Amino acid sequence: MSRSFRDPSVDAGRVEAGLRTLAGVVEPDRPGWTRTALGPVDREGRETVRRWMVDAGLETTLDGAGNVVGRLRGTGSGRSLMVGSHTDTVVGGGRFDGIVGVVGAIETVRALQEAGVRLAHDLVVVDFFNEEPNEFGLSCVGSRAMAGELTTHHLGLSDDHGRTLADALGAVGIDASALLGARYDFSGVDAFVELHIEQGPYLEQHGSQIGLVESITGISRFRALFQGRADHAGTTPMDVRHDAGCAAAGTVLAVERIGSGGDRTKGTSGQVTFTPAATNVVTAHAEFRGEFRGPEAEWLHHAQDRLTAAAQEEGGSRGVQVEVDWLPLQEPAPMDESVVGTLAAVVDGLGLSSSRLFSGAEHDAAVIARQVPAGMLFVPSRDGRSHCPEEWTDLDDITAGITALTQALVALDQRGRR
Numbered sequence: 001m002s003r004s005f006r007d008p009s010v011d012a013g014r015v016e017a018g019l020r021t022l023a024g025v026v027e028p029d030r031p032g033w034t035r036t037a038l039g040p041v042d043r044e045g046r047e048t049v050r051r052w053m054v055d056a057g058l059e060t061t062l063d064g065a066g067n068v069v070g071r072l073r074g075t076g077s078g079r080s081l082m083v084g085s086h087t088d089t090v091v092g093g094g095r096f097d098g099i100v101g102v103v104g105a106i107e108t109v110r111a112l113q114e115a116g117v118r119l120a121h122d123l124v125v126v127d128f129f130n131e132e133p134n135e136f137g138l139s140c141v142g143s144r145a146m147a148g149e150l151t152t153h154h155l156g157l158s159d160d161h162g163r164t165l166a167d168a169l170g171a172v173g174i175d176a177s178a179l180l181g182a183r184y185d186f187s188g189v190d191a192f193v194e195l196h197i198e199q200g201p202y203l204e205q206h207g208s209q210i211g212l213v214e215s216i217t218g219i220s221r222f223r224a225l226f227q228g229r230a231d232h233a234g235t236t237p238m239d240v241r242h243d244a245g246c247a248a249a250g251t252v253l254a255v256e257r258i259g260s261g262g263d264r265t266k267g268t269s270g271q272v273t274f275t276p277a278a279t280n281v282v283t284a285h286a287e288f289r290g291e292f293r294g295p296e297a298e299w300l301h302h303a304q305d306r307l308t309a310a311a312q313e314e315g316g317s318r319g320v321q322v323e324v325d326w327l328p329l330q331e332p333a334p335m336d337e338s339v340v341g342t343l344a345a346v347v348d349g350l351g352l353s354s355s356r357l358f359s360g361a362e363h364d365a366a367v368i369a370r371q372v373p374a375g376m377l378f379v380p381s382r383d384g385r386s387h388c389p390e391e392w393t394d395l396d397d398i399t400a401g402i403t404a405l406t407q408a409l410v411a412l413d414q415r416g417r418r
C-alpha cells in the first residue's frame, strides 16, 4: 500500500485524558463509575463528547434519539464509513465499557487530521444513546432508533413503578416521537467498525492484543409476573397456599437449567421482587426479569418455549397466575466476513497478535450489522472483569486498538475506491 502521508499516530496522553474526564462525570452516591442513560448525568457526558467532536473538526448533531453524531467530510462523493460505541454505563460499572470506543473514534479523527490524511469517505462518529439495558428492559436504544427498529410498543414499556419509557425519555430531554423519527439513512454507509473492551478473559488467556469478533450473541429478554394470594404465614397450611414467591423462585432455577444446556448459551435472572415484602405473609405477587443468550436464534426460540412452559408449571401447581412477557428477540449478529478480513490484515500489518472470537456481550454493532457490513475490534480486559468498578484495560492496549481502528478506516476507505 503506497501512502503519500505520514502514518497517523495516536496520542496516548490525549486518550487517557478523555477517559479520565468521562470518569469524572458520574452519578453521586452510586457505586463505581455510574452514568446510566436515563439518570441525571448522562446528558452531561454526551455533551462532553459533543464538544470533543466539534473540537476535532466534526460537523456534529444530537439526533432525536439522543445519539451524538459527528461527520468529518471526505474528498469523495459522500459515501461514508461509520465508527462509534456508547458512553452510558451500568450501575456500578467501569471506566472503559463503550467509552474506549467513543474516545478512540474521536482520537482516530484527530490522528488522521494531524497526519494530513483525507479519506475519500465521510467518517461518521457516533456516541450511541443508552446501549446498556435500562430499567424498562430495553438496550441499544439509540442504535435501534437509528436502524428504525423501535416502535410505540417499546415506548409503552413500563418499569416497576408503572412509569413508561416515553416518560423516562422525556425526563432526560428526549421526545418520544422524535426518537421514532430518528431513523438514519444507511444507504450511503459502506462499513461500520466498533472498538470495545472484550469484557471477558479470552484475549488475556490467549495472550492476544486484539480480538476480531466473528459474531455477537443473540438475546431474548423477558419479564415474568406471578399473581398468587396473600395469607397468614402462621395459620395457612402449606398445601393450600398460592405462594407467588415460590412459583417465581422455581422459574428462576429453570432459567439457570435451560441456560446451562447449550454450547455458549447463558441464562440469567435479576430484579426479583416479592410483594408484600414480609416473612410473615405468604407472597401475593412476585416478578423478575431474565434473559437468555446464545449464538443461534433457533436455540433462543426453544429456550423461550421451555421457560414459558416451566413458569406455567411452577404457577399451575400452586394456583398462581403466570404471565411471561417476551421482548422482541435480538437475533445473533454475524460480522461481515470481508470487514473482519480487512481488520485482520491491518492488525497483522501492525504486528499485533490477535484472536478471532464470539462476543457473549451485546453491542451496538449487532444492531448496525443489520444495516451495513460491520466488524468489531476488542482490546483485553484485565482478569476478564467488566460491569464492575474493577474493570480495567491497559492504556497500551487501548492505544494499540485505536491505532488498528485508524488503519482499518484507511484500508476500508481504499477498498471502497477500488
Ligand SMILES: [Zn+2]
Binding pocket: 086, 097, 098, 131, 196, 363
Ligand atoms: Zn459496551
